[in-house]
Each structure stands twice: as structure tokens, then as C-alpha cells.
């Protein structure tokens with residue numbers, strides 16, 4: 643249940659605990675103040691008293707939780723949460739119209755990144771707002787420039803051992819992370835910050851041909867060396883282990899005896915280009931609706 647809430651609210655475990663405490667304290671404060679206010683009205687307990695009491699609670703509950711969320715460090719969450727509740731009752735807030743912001747992590751040529759950018763370019767609800775790359779000179783950086791998308795060049799030690807890039811992504815309001823040819827292992831701290839919102843594409847049919855060291859041409863070499871009859875792509879959620887998270891989607895292609903690593907790579911790329919952006923969109927929409 644806690645895991646579900648973390649995913650739904652996009653928060654880590656510590657924030658979830660503070661949010662639940664805020665709910666509890668806010669609810670108690672609201673009940674206490676509500677009773678005091680009712681005493682001041684001088685109304686007798688009855689139907690009218692009950693109706694007024696509900697109205698009072700409805701008004702003061704958001705105020706109570708918002709005030710308590712400040713020392714708890716959860717003001718941003720509750721501001722968003724309360725405006726969402728109000729929007730359900732018709733008072734639509736502007737923040738709900740904001741698009742879901744996606745960062746693509748890539749360090750290669752960036753053909754997948756390009757497809758994803760093009761797929762969402764006309765979508766007002768989902769925006770590719772950042773390209774994160776660890777290789778100066780990578781093709782994906784040129785694509786970012788051409789498409790007018792901000793890019794961020796990252797450094798390994800900081801990526802693995804600090805919160806620098808987590809804070810950077812947070813400050814840019816990144817909601818989802820998509821790995822499209824990104825070879826470094828995503829640190830656990832980052833996975834916790836975006837629970838259930840980091841997606842990777844792997845150029846083989848997991849659980850086969852995955853894991854540490856299995857990337858790029860090496861995957862295709864291994865598939866051909868094992869004389870596999872088919873290979874394919876796996877789109878999956880990212881967890882703390884390489885190529886291990888829940889598989890969302892797979893698509894296959896035949897491997898013939900004539901195939902070379904290059905020809906197989908081409909087949910795999912076509913599958914990736916055909917499906918990746920669509921699956922990203924499907925998962926974002928699914929979570930938004932839940």
C-alpha cells in the first residue's frame with residue numbers, strides 16, 4: 643500500500659511518512675478548531691449544526707494541512723494535492739494544465755531520443771524538456787540543439803555519489819525519466835525520487851541478454867553467437883539492478899543465419915522507433931488516470 647502511494651504521489655519513503663503525519667496532525671487540528679468554532683455559533687446540536695459543521699471543516703481542513711505542511715517540508719505537495727481536489731469540484735487550477743515533463747537520458751546517436759521528441763512535439767500534455775547526457779560530443783546533444791531542447795552534461799562521480807542532478811531535475815520539475823541508450827546504472831537515490839517513473843529500453847528480449855556489460859553491439863553479438871532464432875526489444879521500468887525492472891512491453895524480430903550485428907542492430911532500431919514513444923505515452927497516461 644505504501645509503495646502504491648509513493649508511486650501515485652511521486653514521493654520517496656521519507657516524504658511519504660511526513661505527508662501521512664501532516665494528514666494526521668492536520669485532521670486533528672481541523673477537528674479541534676472546528677468544534678471551537680461550532681461552540682461560538684451557539685447552535686444546538688441537530689441537522690443545521692451538522693451541516694454548518696461540515697461546511698466549517700471543509701473550509702478549515704485545507705488551511706490546517708497547508709499550515710502544518712510548512713514545518714513538515716511538504717508544502718509543495720499539499721498545495722498541489724489540494725488544488726487537485728478543488729479541480730475535481732470544478733474549480734480547475736492552472737497547475738493542473740501543466741504538461742508532464744520528461745527528461746531523456748541518452749549517450750549515443752540519439753535516434754530513439756529523436757523519435758520520442760518528434761512523437762510528443764505536438765502533444766500539449768507531455769513535454770520532452772531535457773536531454774541528459776554523459777558524453778560530450780554525443781549525437782543526441784546535436785539533436786537536442788536542433789530541436790531546441792535543453793541539455794545537461796553529467797559527470798559520473800556526481801551522478802553516482804551526490805544529489806546534485808536529482809536537485810537539478812527537481813528544479814526543472816521533471817516528472818518522468820526515459821533512458822534511451824544510457825549506459826550508467828541509475829543510482830538508488832534517483833530511483834526513489836521517481837518511483838515507477840523511470841523507463842528503459844533494452845535491445846533484446848529480457849530476461850535474456852541483459853545485465854551488467856550487456857549493451858549496444860555486445861547484446862547483438864551474444865544473440866548471434868548463441869544462434870538465437872529471434873531477438874527483440876524490451877521496454878521496462880528501472881529498478882536498482884541492471885535490466886531487471888518490470889517489463890512493460892516486448893516486440894520480436896527474427897534472427898537469420900545471415901544476420902550480422904549491424905543488420906540485427908538495424909532490425910532492433912526499427913522496433914524501438916516503432917514502439918518506444920507510444921509505450922512511454924501509454925504509461926504516462928495510465929499513471930495520470932490512476
Ligand code: GRF
Pocket residue numbers: 748749750751752753754755822823824843844845857858910911914
Ligand atoms: C538502442 O538500441 C537502445 O536499445 C540501447 O542503446 C541504443 C541507443 O540507440 N540501449 P540510439 O542512440 O537511440 O540511436
